[in-house]
Amino acid sequence: MKNFLTKSILVAATGLMMSGTAMAQVESMDPIKLTLHDWSGQLINTKIMGAILEEAGYNVEYVQADYIAQFAGLKTGDLTLAMEIWATTGQEALDEATATGNVVNAGETGLQAIEEWWYPLYMKERCPGLPDWEALKACSGEFATAETAPKGRYVGGPVTWGGFDDERVEALGLDFEVVHAGTDAALFAELESAYQREAPVILWVYVPHWAPAKYEGEFVEFPPYSAECYSDPSVGVNPDAAYDCGKPRGPIWKAAWAGMEDKWPGAYPAVQAYTLTNEEMSAMVGAVDLDGEEIDAVVDAWMDANEGRWNGWITQ
Amino acid sequence: MDARVLEQRKSLALWLGLFALTWFFARFGASISEALGMEWLISYPKEWIIPLNDKVSALMKWLVEDVHFILFSFTDMTRALAWLIEQPYYFVRALLATGFEQGVGRRAVQIVPPLSWLTILAGVIALGHYAKDWFLAAIVGLSFAYLAIFGQWESAMVTLASVVVAVPIGVIGGLLLGILAYRHPRFDRIMTPVLDLMQTIPIFAYLVPILFMFGFGPVSALVATVIYAMPPMVRITAMALKAVDPEIKDFGVMSGCTRSQMTWRILVPSALSSLMVGVNQVIMLSLNMVIIASMIGAGGLGFDVLSSLRRLNIGGGFEAGIAIVILAIAIDRLSQAFAVRSSQIHPAPQGSNIFKRHPRSTLVALVLIVALIVGRFVPAFQTYPDEMTLTTGAFWSDGVKYLNINYFDVFEAVKIFFLTWFLLPIKRFFLNIPWPWFIVVITIIGWKFGGWKLALMNGVMTLFIASTGMWEKAMVTVYLCGASVIIASAIGIPLGVLAAINQRAGRVIGVVIDTLQTLPSFVYLIPVVMLFRIGDFTAMIAIVLYALVPAVRYAAHGVKSVSPDLIEAGIVSGCTKRQILTRIRLPLALPEILLGINQTIMLALSMLVITALVGTRDLGQEVYIALTKADTGRGLVAGFAIAFIAIMADRIINASAKNARIRFGLEAKND
Numbered sequence A: 001m002k003n004f005l006t007k008s009i010l011v012a013a014t015g016l017m018m019s020g021t022a023m024a025q026v027e028s029m030d031p032i033k034l035t036l037h038d039w040s041g042q043l044i045n046t047k048i049m050g051a052i053l054e055e056a057g058y059n060v061e062y063v064q065a066d067y068i069a070q071f072a073g074l075k076t077g078d079l080t081l082a083m084e085i086w087a088t089t090g091q092e093a094l095d096e097a098t099a100t101g102n103v104v105n106a107g108e109t110g111l112q113a114i115e116e117w118w119y120p121l122y123m124k125e126r127c128p129g130l131p132d133w134e135a136l137k138a139c140s141g142e143f144a145t146a147e148t149a150p151k152g153r154y155v156g157g158p159v160t161w162g163g164f165d166d167e168r169v170e171a172l173g174l175d176f177e178v179v180h181a182g183t184d185a186a187l188f189a190e191l192e193s194a195y196q197r198e199a200p201v202i203l204w205v206y207v208p209h210w211a212p213a214k215y216e217g218e219f220v221e222f223p224p225y226s227a228e229c230y231s232d233p234s235v236g237v238n239p240d241a242a243y244d245c246g247k248p249r250g251p252i253w254k255a256a257w258a259g260m261e262d263k264w265p266g267a268y269p270a271v272q273a274y275t276l277t278n279e280e281m282s283a284m285v286g287a288v289d290l291d292g293e294e295i296d297a298v299v300d301a302w303m304d305a306n307e308g309r310w311n312g313w314i315t316q
Numbered sequence B: 001m002d003a004r005v006l007e008q009r010k011s012l013a014l015w016l017g018l019f020a021l022t023w024f025f026a027r028f029g030a031s032i033s034e035a036l037g038m039e040w041l042i043s044y045p046k047e048w049i050i051p052l053n054d055k056v057s058a059l060m061k062w063l064v065e066d067v068h069f070i071l072f073s074f075t076d077m078t079r080a081l082a083w084l085i086e087q088p089y090y091f092v093r094a095l096l097a098t099g100f101e102q103g104v105g106r107r108a109v110q111i112v113p114p115l116s117w118l119t120i121l122a123g124v125i126a127l128g129h130y131a132k133d134w135f136l137a138a139i140v141g142l143s144f145a146y147l148a149i150f151g152q153w154e155s156a157m158v159t160l161a162s163v164v165v166a167v168p169i170g171v172i173g174g175l176l177l178g179i180l181a182y183r184h185p186r187f188d189r190i191m192t193p194v195l196d197l198m199q200t201i202p203i204f205a206y207l208v209p210i211l212f213m214f215g216f217g218p219v220s221a222l223v224a225t226v227i228y229a230m231p232p233m234v235r236i237t238a239m240a241l242k243a244v245d246p247e248i249k250d251f252g253v254m255s256g257c258t259r260s261q262m263t264w265r266i267l268v269p270s271a272l273s274s275l276m277v278g279v280n281q282v283i284m285l286s287l288n289m290v291i292i293a294s295m296i297g298a299g300g301l302g303f304d305v306l307s308s309l310r311r312l313n314i315g316g317g318f319e320a321g322i323a324i325v326i327l328a329i330a331i332d333r334l335s336q337a338f339a340v341r342s343s344q345i346h347p348a349p350q351g352s353n354i355f356k357r358h359p360r361s362t363l364v365a366l367v368l369i370v371a372l373i374v375g376r377f378v379p380a381f382q383t384y385p386d387e388m389t390l391t392t393g394a395f396w397s398d399g400v401k402y403l404n405i406n407y408f409d410v411f412e413a414v415k416i417f418f419l420t421w422f423l424l425p426i427k428r429f430f431l432n433i434p435w436p437w438f439i440v441v442i443t444i445i446g447w448k449f450g451g452w453k454l455a456l457m458n459g460v461m462t463l464f465i466a467s468t469g470m471w472e473k474a475m476v477t478v479y480l481c482g483a484s485v486i487i488a489s490a491i492g493i494p495l496g497v498l499a500a501i502n503q504r505a506g507r508v509i510g511v512v513i514d515t516l517q518t519l520p521s522f523v524y525l526i527p528v529v530m531l532f533r534i535g536d537f538t539a540m541i542a543i544v545l546y547a548l549v550p551a552v553r554y555a556a557h558g559v560k561s562v563s564p565d566l567i568e569a570g571i572v573s574g575c576t577k578r579q580i581l582t583r584i585r586l587p588l589a590l591p592e593i594l595l596g597i598n599q600t601i602m603l604a605l606s607m608l609v610i611t612a613l614v615g616t617r618d619l620g621q622e623v624y625i626a627l628t629k630a631d632t633g634r635g636l637v638a639g640f641a642i643a644f645i646a647i648m649a650d651r652i653i654n655a656s657a658k659n660a661r662i663r664f665g666l667e668a669k670n671d
Helices: A004-020 A040-055 A068-076 A091-099 A122-126 A132-139 A163-170 A184-197 A227-231 A267-273 A278-289 A294-305 A307-313 B001-034 B052-065 B076-098 B119-129 B134-149 B153-183 B184-200 B203-214 B218-229 B233-241 B245-256 B260-269 B273-289 B292-295 B303-309 B315-340 B359-377 B394-431 B433-466 B471-501 B503-518 B521-532 B537-562 B564-572 B575-613 B619-628 B632-663
Strands: A033-035 A060-064 A081-086 A103-120 A152-155 A178-181 A203-207 A217-218 A250-257 B101-103 B111-112
Touching: A004 A217, A004 B632, A033 A040, A033 A122, A040 A060, A040 A132, A040 A267, A040 A278, A040 A307, A040 B218, A060 B119, A060 B184, A068 A091, A068 A103, A068 A278, A068 B203, A068 B292, A081 A091, A081 A103, A103 A122, A103 A184, A103 A267, A103 A278, A152 A163, A152 A227, A163 A178, A163 A217, A178 B521, A184 A203, A184 A278, A184 B303, A184 B394, A184 B521, A184 B575, A217 B153, A250 B521, A267 A307, A278 A294, A294 A307, A294 B052, B001 B394, B001 B433, B052 B076, B052 B203, B052 B632, B076 B101, B076 B218, B076 B632, B111 B303, B119 B315, B119 B359, B134 B218, B134 B315, B153 B218, B153 B233, B153 B260, B153 B273, B153 B292, B153 B303, B184 B218, B184 B233, B184 B575, B184 B632, B203 B218, B203 B619, B203 B632, B218 B233, B233 B273, B233 B292, B233 B315, B245 B260, B260 B273, B273 B292, B273 B433, B292 B303, B303 B315, B303 B433, B303 B575, B315 B521, B394 B521, B394 B537, B433 B471, B433 B521, B433 B537, B471 B537, B471 B575, B471 B632, B521 B537, B521 B575, B537 B575, B564 B575, B575 B619, B575 B632, B619 B632
Parallel strands: A033 A060, A033 A081, A152 A178, A152 A203
Antiparallel strands: A081 A250, A103 A203, A103 A217, A103 A250, B101 B111
8 A cells, every 4th residue: 555656557467458458359458357265275265366367458356255145146147256165064065056057167176175174283192093094993991081071072163164074973883973063163272272281183174275385294094985885885984874984075166157059159168268276376376375465465476486377377 | 827828828829830740741742752653742743734834935936036026026126126225334344444446347447445444543542532531532542553563454454334324224224113103002912922022033044035135235234234133222222201290291292392302302312321332232132243244245344253163273363352352342341432422411522623623533634634644654554564463363272272181181170060960861851751741731831921912922932843853953952042041140150249249340240241241252152162072062162152141141230230228237137148148139139130031031032043053953053054945934934933932931021020029019919
C-alpha cells in the first residue's frame, strides 16, 4: 500500500499496454472468478492460476467462498473456477455438481492428496515397531488418555471427511477409540498441544499441508488401499471385514463452471493443462505458513522461475 | 390448612412423582423394553421416520429452478434484490476500504482512493463529541486508533462497511414490521412465531438456501446478517409503540392527525429512545455474525480470525477477534449516546459563519481535503504505515504454550472430575429416557405451566423431533445445553448479584461480559481445545463462556430494580444485610433471574453450531454436516428441531416467570 500513486500509475500503464496487445486476443473481458478458501495451499494454487490467466490477457477476480458451499456458485456461473477439490474430501460434492451438468471437472492439479494416521517421531521410541501398523496392536496403551484408557486415542478428522476410521479400527483389531475433531483447526490444535508437551498423540494428517513440515513425524503404514478392500470383506488381512487397509490416495481436482469453456475458450485449456507437484506445493506452503512470507511474493517467485512451463500451458 | 398451601403441596408431589418415574424409566427402561420385546420404546425405529429432509430439498430446488411468475422467475426476483443491496454495499466499501475503481477484476484501476485513516479517525471523534462529550470522543477515537496501530485497519473497514449497510436495512425493515404488528394484532400473532424461528434456527441451516437465491458473495452474507439481527428491532418497535403515553396519542387525535401523521409525527418520535435500544441490538447482533458471514464471502475481520486459526496462529486470531470487540464497543457506545441525545432538546446551531455553526463538520471536511491532497505524496496520510504497526500475537501464543506445558495435568484432572461426576451422568440420564415417556413429560409440563395450548404445542414439537429421526441428537443437545446452562447460571447469577450490590465489581464485570459477548467464540475455542482436547467438556466451556452473559445481566438488573421501599422496610424491621439479600432482593428478583436463564438457554442453543466445530454429536453437528454437504433439507429440518427446543424452553420459563410475578403481586392475574 506504499507508493500508492506510483503503483496506480503503473497499473494504469500496464493496463493500457495490455489493452493494445493481449486484450485484443481474449474472448471476453468479463472477469474469470476464482474462489479462495482459508488454507494457504489453496490460496497459492489459485493465485498462481490467476497470475497465469492474467499473463494470457484475461481479467481475473478472486472471491472468498466456502469449500463446499462454493458449488452453489459454480453451478450458476456466479463463480468460474475452483482450484482445489480434494478427491478425499470433496469428491461427493464434486460428483453431485458435475451430475447436474452445470459444473465440469477440469482435470488434476498434479497434487496428490495423502491422508493417513500420523504420529510425531518421539512416539517411535515408545512404540518401536512403527511405522508398521502391526505395532499399534501391541502398544495401543502408549496412546491412551485418561478418558480412553486402556484403549488408545486416535483423533480423526471431522465426521464430514468420512475416512471409515471406526470401521478400520474394528477390522484391523486395533485397540483404539476414534474421537472426531469438528474442524481442521481443532485437529491440529490437538497436535500442537501434544507436541509442545511431547505427549502421546496419533491423528489424521493430510498432505499437502504445513503440519508435516513443522512437526517431525511419520504416516503409519497400513496394508495398501484397494477398491476391493473397501467393498469386499474377504479381501485383505481380515477375511471377515471390509476397510482392513489404509486410506485411498487421490488427486486434487480443478472444478469449473460448465459455461467457462464457451465464454473463455482460450483460458479453459490453460486451466486444464495446469499442474504442480507435491514437492513444489509443500515448499511454498512451508514458506508462507512457517517462514511468514507473503503469499503474493511466493507466487511471484514461482512465476519467475517457471516461465517456460506456464507459457506452454497458455499457448496450447 | 389453606387452599394455597395445599395446592403447592400437590404440585410438589406431582413434580417429585414425575421425576421419580422418569428416573426409573431412564434406569430400567432399556431392560424392561428388551424383556417385553419392545425395543422401539428406547430408540425411535428407522422405518417410522418421515423423510421430511428430501421433501424440503425438493421444494427448495423447485423454488430456485422452476418457479416462474408471469414475466420473471423466482431466481430473477431474488437476484434483482441482491443487486439492489449490492449497490450501497459496494459504495460504502469503496469509500471506507477499497477505493473507487474503474474496470473489473484485478485489472481495475483505482480512480479515487478510499477515505484516509486520518479522515475516518477525525470523523468518528467528531461523532463522539457531537453525540455526547469529549470523553466519548476519546473512547471512540482510541478504539479506531487501536485498529490502525495493530494493523487491523483494512479488514476492520471491510467489516464496518457491511455493518453500515446491514444495520439500516435491519432497522428500517424491523421498524416497518414492528409498526405493522402494532397496528394489526392479527399480524402480530403471525409475526411472533416467525421471529422466534428467525432467532433460533442456526444460521448455518439457512445459509445454503440463501446462497442459491442470492448468489455468491457479500450480499448473501448481508442477507443472513439481516435475518439474524432484525427480530429484536421488530419486537422492540411493537413494544415501544404500545408503551407510548395515551395522552400523547389523544393529543394527536384531537389535532386531527391522519394515520400516517400519527405514526411518523407522533408515535415514532415519542418512542425514539426505546427504539434506539433496538438499533443497538441490531448493531451488536450484526457484529456477532461477522465470522459466519466471512465464511461465505464477506471477508474482513471474521476472515482474519478464521484463517489465522487454521494456521494455529492463536495470536493472530486473538488480535483480529479483539479488533471485532473494540469495533463493537465503539459503535455500541456511540449508538447509546445517540439514544440519550435523541430524547433531549438541543438548540439550533447559531453563529456568524459556517465554522461557528458547524465546527465539527468543517474540521472533518478540512482533514478530508488535507489527507486527500497530502496523501497523494505522503502515503502515511492515506494509509497507516505498515512499519508502525504493533503486534501482541506472540504473547498470546506463548501464553497458551506456557499453560499447556506447565498446567496441563491440572486441567486434565479438573476435566475428568467434571466428566465423571457431572456430564456423563446427565448424558446417560437423558439418552436412556424412553422417547414416548419424554414426550408425555414435556406435554404435562406444558399443561401445568401454560394450560392446554402449551401442552399441545410441546406435544407436537417433540413428536416432530422424534418423527424426523432426530431424537438421539436432540437428547445430546438437551444434555449439553442443560449441563452448560446449569454451570452458566451457577457462575452468572452470583456474579450478577455481586455486580448489583457492589459498584466497583459491577464495572469490572460489565467490561468482561461485554467482551465475552462480542469476542467471536472461535477465538477461544482453539486454545481451549489445546488445553482440554476435543470433546464434550471443551464444548461445554465454550457454551458457558458465551451463555453466561444474560445470566449476569438479568440477575444484576433484577436485584438492582427491587423497590427501595421494600428494602427500607426490611432495614426498619431489623434485617441483617444477608437477610435483605436472601429474603427480599433475591425472591423479588426471581422473575428477572428466570428470564435471564431463559436467554442463557437461547444463547447456549445458538452456540451449538460453533461447538460442532470441535466435534460434538448433536443437532448442531447435523446442521454443520448439512452445510458442508449443501443439503438444504437436512439442515433446515435439524435447524427447526433446535428452534423447537428453544421455543419450548422459552414458553415454559416465561410462563413460570409470569406465575412467579403473580405470586409476588407484581402482575395481575388475567385469564
